[in-house]
Amino acid sequence: MAFAVLSSVHPVFGLYGSLFPAIIYAIFGMGRHVATGTFALTSLISANAVERLVPLSSQNLTTHSNTSVLGLSDFEMQRISVAAAVSFLGGVIQAAMFVLQLGSATFLITEPVVSAMTTGAATHVVTSQAKYLLGMKMPYISGPLGFFYIYVYIFKNIKSVRLEALLLSLLSIVVLVLVKELNEQFKRKIKIVLPVDLVLIIAACFTCYCTNMENTYGLEVVGHIPKGIPPPRAPPMNILSAVITEAFGVALVGYVASLALAQGSAKKFRYSVDDNQELLAHGLSNVIASFFFCIPSAAAMGRTAGLYGTGAKTQVACLVSCIFVLIVIYAVGPLLYWLPMCVLASIIVVGLKGMLIQFRDLKKYWNVDKIDWGIWVSTYLFTVCFAANVGLLFGVVCTVAIVIGRFPRAKTLSTKTVKEMEFKMKTEMDDETLQQVKIISINNPLVFLNAKKFHTDIMNIIQKENTGNQPLDEIRKYEQSTLLTSLSGICNEEATQPCLNPKCSLILDCSGLTFSDYSGVSMLVEVYMDCKNKSVDVSLVHCTASLIKAMKYCGNLDSEKPIFFESVSAAISNMHLNKYSDASENIHFLSLTRQLASVSNVPLPAVINLK
Numbered sequence: 001m002a003f004a005v006l007s008s009v010h011p012v013f014g015l016y017g018s019l020f021p022a023i024i025y026a027i028f029g030m031g032r033h034v035a036t037g038t039f040a041l042t043s044l045i046s047a048n049a050v051e052r053l054v055p056l057s058s059q060n061l062t063t064h065s066n067t068s069v070l071g072l073s074d075f076e077m078q079r080i081s082v083a084a085a086v087s088f089l090g091g092v093i094q095a096a097m098f099v100l101q102l103g104s105a106t107f108l109i110t111e112p113v114v115s116a117m118t119t120g121a122a123t124h125v126v127t128s129q130a131k132y133l134l135g136m137k138m139p140y141i142s143g144p145l146g147f148f149y150i151y152v153y154i155f156k157n158i159k160s161v162r163l164e165a166l167l168l169s170l171l172s173i174v175v176l177v178l179v180k181e182l183n184e185q186f187k188r189k190i191k192i193v194l195p196v197d198l199v200l201i202i203a204a205c206f207t208c209y210c211t212n213m214e215n216t217y218g219l220e221v222v223g224h225i226p227k228g229i230p231p232p233r234a235p236p237m238n239i240l241s242a243v244i245t246e247a248f249g250v251a252l253v254g255y256v257a258s259l260a261l262a263q264g265s266a267k268k269f270r271y272s273v274d275d276n277q278e279l280l281a282h283g284l285s286n287v288i289a290s291f292f293f294c295i296p297s298a299a300a301m302g303r304t305a306g307l308y309g310t311g312a313k314t315q316v317a318c319l320v321s322c323i324f325v326l327i328v329i330y331a332v333g334p335l336l337y338w339l340p341m342c343v344l345a346s347i348i349v350v351g352l353k354g355m356l357i358q359f360r361d362l363k364k365y366w367n368v369d370k371i372d373w374g375i376w377v378s379t380y381l382f383t384v385c386f387a388a389n390v391g392l393l394f395g396v397v398c399t400v401a402i403v404i405g406r407f408p409r410a411k412t413l414s415t416k417t418v419k420e421m422e423f424k425m426k427t428e429m430d431d432e433t434l435q436q437v438k439i440i441s442i443n444n445p446l447v448f449l450n451a452k453k454f455h456t457d458i459m460n461i462i463q464k465e466n467t468g469n470q471p472l473d474e475i476r477k478y479e480q481s482t483l484l485t486s487l488s489g490i491c492n493e494e495a496t497q498p499c500l501n502p503k504c505s506l507i508l509d510c511s512g513l514t515f516s517d518y519s520g521v522s523m524l525v526e527v528y529m530d531c532k533n534k535s536v537d538v539s540l541v542h543c544t545a546s547l548i549k550a551m552k553y554c555g556n557l558d559s560e561k562p563i564f565f566e567s568v569s570a571a572i573s574n575m576h577l578n579k580y581s582d583a584s585e586n587i588h589f590l591s592l593t594r595q596l597a598s599v600s601n602v603p604l605p606a607v608i609n610l611k
Contacts, residue, residue, distance in 0.1 A: 001222065002348045003038035005341070006128060007295045008050040008140070009083050010076045012225050012333065014038050014295065019325045021285040021297035026315035029281035030273040031262035035303030035318055036285055040352060041121045041388055042254045042296035044128060046086045048387075049246040051140040053239065054078045069233075069293075070226035080293050084235040086243045087296040090250035091286025094279050097251070103275030106259060110448040110519050112365055113395030114260050115358045116376040120383025120391050121253070122355035123147070125348065130154060132345035135165025135219065147384050164217040165342040172200060172346035180350070193310075197347055201339060208338040220341040225333035232291040249389035254298035255282055256392065261299045265308075302351045365518055368550040371406075372518040375399055403447050406515060437505045437575070438462075439568060443512035446520030455523050455530075462506065462536055504536050507571050511542035518554075521547070525555030528563070537578075539571040540564050 004014025018037040025036035059075045069077055097103065127150050131138040136157065141149050179196040187193060213219040240247075255278070262273045285297050307317055365373040375398055383391025438461065446454060508524075516524070524540075528551075531538045540563055543551075548564050557563060561578070565571040 002344045003043040007043035008047040017294040020289040024285040033265035034299045039298035040125045045249040049243040083295045084290040087286045088235045088290035089247035091283045093251035094283030098279040112372045112376045116379035119358045120380045121388040122352040129345040132341045133169040135162030169342045176350040204343040205338045222339045250296040258299035367553045439507045441509040446516040448519035451519045451523035521550045
C-alpha cells in the first residue's frame with residue numbers, strides 16, 4: 001500500500017501488486033529467496049508517468065464520477081491505467097531482452113554502479129515522502145534537479161508543517177528502527193521476531209480512530225480500501241508511446257536491482273541463477289500482472305531480507321505470504337481506513353534503510369580501487385540530479401570508458417590465454433604419494449569485464465583435474481547424488497560438490513596482473529574462498545602491495561597461514577614445510593595411539609577410530 005501511494009495511485013492497488021507478481025515469479029523465477037512485488041524504485045519511476053498524464057489538477061473533473069470497478073472514481077482508474085501501461089510495456093521490454101539473450105550483458109553493470117544507483121534512488125524516495133512526514137500539501141515536482149526544488153519548496157513553506165504529523169512520523173521512525181535493530185541483534189536468542197511494522201499499523205489505526213485525528217488535527221489518512229479483486233482488464237494501448245521512457249526505466253532499473261538480490265542470495269546459499277531466465281520471470285510478472293491493475297514490480301530488498309530471517313528455502317514461502325495478502329484484500333483492508341499517511345511514509349523510509357546505508361561502501365571502494373570510488377560518487381550524483389535510469393546509464397558508460405582507457409595497448413580480455421604448468425612433487429610421508437600443483441599465470445587485467453569468466457575458468461581447471469584423478473565408482477556416486485539433489489530441489493553444498501583430491505594445490509602468478517577494479521579483487525577473494533571450501537590450497541605470488549591491501553580489506557582471508565609470496569619457489573617451499581608439519585602431527589598421533597593400545601589392551605584399529 002505504501003509503494004502504491006509512492007506510485008501516485010490508490011493504496012489498494014499496492015495489495016494487488018504484492019499478490020500477482022509474486023505468484024508468477026514463483027513459477028518462472030530461479031531466485032529461491034527473492035520476494036517479488038511492489039518496489040520503491042519502480043514505483044517512483046511510474047509515478048512520473050502517472051503525474052504527467054493524469055495530474056492532480058484533473059481530479060476535480062472526475063471526482064464525483066464513480067466507475068463500476070470497486071466503486072473507485074474515474075480519476076483513480078485513469079491513474080492506475082497509466083501505471084498498468086508502464087508495467088505492461090516494461091514487461092514487454094524485459095521479455096524482448098530475454099528473446100535477444102541480453103541477460104549476459106549484465107556484466108557491464110558493476111557492483112559500484114548498482115550500489116550508487118539504488119542509493120540515489122532511495123534518496124529520491126525519501127524526499128518524495130517528505131510531504132507526508134511533515135503533513136504538508138505540496139504539488140508534484142519532478143524532472144532534472146527536481147530533488148533540490150522539493151527542498152526549496154519545503155523551506156519556503158516551512159510554516160505549513162503540521163506539528164502533529166511531524167511528531168507522529170518521528171515517533172514511528174524511532175520505534176521502527178529501534179525494534180528492528182533489537183530483532184537483528186537478538187534474532188539468535190529469540191525464537192519469534194516481533195513484526196513491528198504490523199504492530200505499528202494496528203496501534204496507529206486504533207489511536208487515530210479513538211482520537212479522530214483526521215478531523216481533530218487534520219491528519220491525512222489512507223481512506224477507504226475496497227474489498228475483493230476486480231475482473232482483469234487490458235491496460236490502455238493508446239498511451240504506450242507516451243510512457244516508453246518510464247517503461248525503459250522500469251525494465252532496466254527493476255531488473256538490475258532484482259538480479260543483484262537474486263545473485264546475492266544464490267551466492268549466500270550456494271546455488272545458481274540464470275540471468276536470461278530472470279529476465280523472462282520479471283517480464284511475465286509485469287506483463288500478466290498489468291491486466292490485474294498492478295503497478296510495476298521487482299524484487300524488494302526488505303522482503304527478501306525478511307525471507308532470510310524466517311529461514312525460507314524456496315518460493316513456497318512467498319506463495320504462503322500471498323495467502324495472507326488475499327486475507328487482507330477480502331477481510332482486513334477496510335479496517336485500514338484510519339491509518340495515517342505519515343505512519344505509512346515512515347514505514348517506507350525505514351524500509352529503505354538497507355539501501356541508504358550503502359553510503360558505507362564508499363570506504364570500501366576507496367581502499368580497494370579509488371576509480372570505483374569516483375564512479376560511485378558520480379553515479380550517485382547523476383541519479384539524484386536526474387533519475388535512476390539516467391544514473392544507471394551514466395555509470396555503465398563511465399565504467400566501460402574508464403576500463404578501455406586503462407588498458408595498455410588495447411590488450412584483449414580473455415582468460416583462455418592463461419599459462420598452465422604442472423609438475424609432481426613427492427611428499428616426505430610417502431614416496432608413492434604425489435602432490436598435484438598447478439601454476440596459473442594471470443596475464444591480463446582483472447576487471448568486471450572478465451572477472452566472472454576468470455572464476456569459471458579456474459573452477460573448471462580444478463574440477464577437470466579432480467575428476468580425472470577420481471576413481472570411476474566415486475564419479476558415478478557424485479553423478480547420482482547430483483541427480484537426486486536436482487530432483488529434490490534441496491541446496492546441499494556437500495551433495496553438489498565432488499570429493500576433491502586433498503593433495504591439490506594452486507599457485508596464482510599475478511605478475512601479469514597490471515591492474516584490477518573492485519569486481520576483479522572481489523573475484524580473486526571469491527576464488528580463494530571457493531578453493532578453500534574445496535580443500536584446495538591457494539597461494540598468490542608476485543602481488544603488488546596495493547593488491548594485497550585490497551584483498552585483505554575486501555575479504556576475510558586466512559590469517560593462520562601465509563597466502564602471499566614473493567616468488568613461485570617461496571610458495572612451493574611453504575608447501576614443503578606444511579607437509580613436514582602434517583607428517584610430524586600424524587607420526588605423533590600414531591605413537592600416542594600405540595601407547596594407548598598397549599596400556600588399555602585395545603586393538604590399534606579400534607583406538608584409531610576414536611579420532
